[in-house]
Amino acid sequence: MTRSRSAAARLATGLALALAWLAGCGHGLSGTGPQGGPASPAVAGPRLQDPPELVSHDGLLRATVIVERRKVRVGDRRLWATTYNGMYMPPTLRVRPGDRIDLTMINRIDEDTNLHVHGLHVSPRSPSDDIFLAIKDNRSYHYVYRLPRNHPTGTYWYHSHADMMSAAQVAGGESGVIVVEGLRQYLPPSLRGITEHTIALKDFQVEGDAIKTHPLSIGAVTNRTVNGQENPVIGIRPGETQLWRLANIGANIYYKLHLPGHRFHVIAQDGHPVRRVWAADTLVIAAGARYDVLVRGGSPGTTRLETLAYDTGKAGNRFPRADLATLVTAGTPVRPAALPSAFAPNEDLSHATIAARKTVVFTENTAGTVFYINGRTYDPRRNDFTSVLGTVEEWTVRNDSDEEHSFHVHTNQFQLMSTNGRPHPPSRRWFDTVNVPARGSVVVRIAFQDFTGRTVLHCHILNHEDMGMMAVLDIVRPSGRSRGESRGK
Template sequence: MTRLNTHFSLSSLVVGVVFAAASLAGGSGCAPTEHSHATHQPAAQDGATPAGPAPRLQDPPELVSRNGTLKATLVVERRKVQVGDHQLYATTYNGAYMPPTLRVRPGDRIDLTMTNRINENTNLHTHGLHVSPRAPADDIFIAIKYNHSYHYSYRLPLNQPTGTYWYHSHADMMSAPQVAGGESGIIIVDGLQQYLPPSLRHITEHTLALKDFQIQGDSIKTHPLSIGAPTNRTVNGQKNPVIHIRPGETQLWRLANISANIYYKLHLPGTRFHVIAQDGIPVRKVYAQDTLIIAAGARFDVLVQGGSPGTTQLETLPYNTGPAGNQFPQAVLATVVTDGPSMTRATIPTDFASHEDLSHATIAARRTVVYTENKAGTKFFINGRMYDPHRIDFTSTFGTVEEWSVRNDTNEDHSFHVHTNDFQLMSTNGKTQDPSHGWYDTVNVPARGEIVFRIHFIDFTGKTVLHCHILNHEDMGMMAVLDIVG
């Protein structure tokens, strides 16, 4: 868990719109309003060129904490809903393929009731949040049965990093079909703006939640899922929406890969992504990238600046995960229109947030994780064993710093994610990671490659997990149990 400066004014943060349906309210924390819905055009799968005018980008509706508490209800049910430009049966939260964003602040209490109305067990994982792995907090070993409800209740620590997170199903052996079917949404921990210069603290902010779906008849396909099959990529559930920006304007984009399995290689011609947070964790120094590889489950908060008037396309470039993996083709995600009165281009800050650096920490233990798989790609292993929720694979001591190596002995990329605590990436394939932007909760592990990270076990004990976040691989065995003991 990075230790960030947390002295800021809570009252200055943005209050979002909330979901229209009364079932979303779940208590006094949510006052319903509505988002308008644009007309959708015919779909284009990966590699195809979208036709016709596109709808304006709609940020997801929001459930916002009030007076230090987020009270909310999430209902999981199968419904026929608008998905891109199709009407399809999907596994929805509160009746929507793009469910409400949960917007909270460090120190807030989350009181969330989940009701299961699908005919299989499910649960809820708040991906990346630094909260207890014990019930009634982020306990992924819970199984909520059909027609049952579960009440999650816990408080975010005051040192919770401020940025973009997400929530999704973590049901044993069912994560991939449930997330692919629609069970994924955004969490925003407010406060990232405190690190920006005053002139940039009230800039336009957009959430760009990247979700994809395959089609089977009149439904989103959930089983069997082929990772490399043609798919429909959406932004906030929309196909190729239009994002408007003025020449010279600076905007904050929250980029989140909340798909079940696929990778994104984002590129916006003529524009650089100025990264201010990774996986919800503010960086120490802002850095700029022409392209961003976003592994399954990863997020980036970035500043973008409008160029000359005109139109360009936010796209995902071709990406190959290795000879045993998948080739993801180029696809258009959104159309960016630069128009309107010009603005003076702001200076992008260099120094950003301070946080812990484990480069010189005392190492209490060193551990190795080895990824392997069978030739058929139907069984996936960590240290030669498939996942068993009743077996403890690793035991770590509360309060200590450990160094872990994750070695990928397969011919395809895998991602790595650990619950409860984030980590400082030290190196990838022997190349040292810049400590000024080294903190993550989800990273890519290249085929036949290795990452090394350090992790500080603070604030919480209990049984949790680490796994590949390509959810097909997780469901087929590539997950292990970590017990943090006092």
């Protein structure tokens, strides 16, 4: 159940944490971070644990992911979960542009599953990011992904995309983080060695001694975790700057992140570096979305990384405020380094020649049990949209329902041009997942590059996807049908 505490109790807890740190640390911090920087302090309560990592070497990441039911620690209890490699928070896959990923998935659950590498610009055809295939129980599949040498750098994720079962499997635990290295090259030299933390946001509902997956109600009481931990402690020195990879890798819910007394300085969104760094007091992270941010330690003390109350509309859900983690600022102060303003170059499609314009309309029935794109529910055998390799298209995504939807396209990222007619800042337009307001619309531009084949677009509220809100996109060569395209199975 989501924890709630009075302001007095939160203050007392924060002071106790700070005193424990100051009493126990002497010189401020114990251990080292992933880049040799300081780790979280030795204080009462769980210290934030970054997920283990599988790292590419010499241009290759070779890995095995085993899907199985296990009773594992989730937050502060042991529950049956659908795990990757026996963990609710599985290994982070860390690669570089130009790398090849050889990944063998072994299915040991009694239902079909598969794998989607969310946001990666890789082929949608087998043996790469083909979400139409089904890996049967006690079978395996060997995926091969080749990242372009100019692949955007930032945070991505991997998860089940099994037809009609993605919400249940992701909610049960089938999701992890992917990092494409390279963001640090855009930081000033004084910040290239900073401590980095993964802040992977997953939530779980409980039924008996298991994570609940059937039926899954978006609005039910849920338990929010960071890296599979409930309210872990994150340590930072006064004046220190850290890189946080914020990733919403759960099935359905939204986050409205807030860190009182601090600002999030965004350097990448959905795995794509921004042209100019921008700062915010709060970040709404729709289902499936990610932000890479810089956070600077303030005065000594404690504060809470929290998600504020968020309402997705009268037909949607009202997510309550909840604590996610405790930030403890203590130890030897660090001279604050200047934060960057200009950041990374990126392509601007504002003046691109538009080859075609499409309209994508989200609707749902009054009961909220069937969801549609352009009046039709998902059918993997049917092509709903066709786009031509080497062209740029402009899509209007219109939401004719009374709740927000999280729009996602596979294979190619897109530029967000406007929301409800209001232009989006050109310096931070690249996304692969964007929130569409209730009774509103967004306009995006997509450059179809490098890959042909059948793929999908959908709402990334996975309950909605599983209930019909997904469509097939066929990317073809200029001459017509793509060669060797993947087909629905």
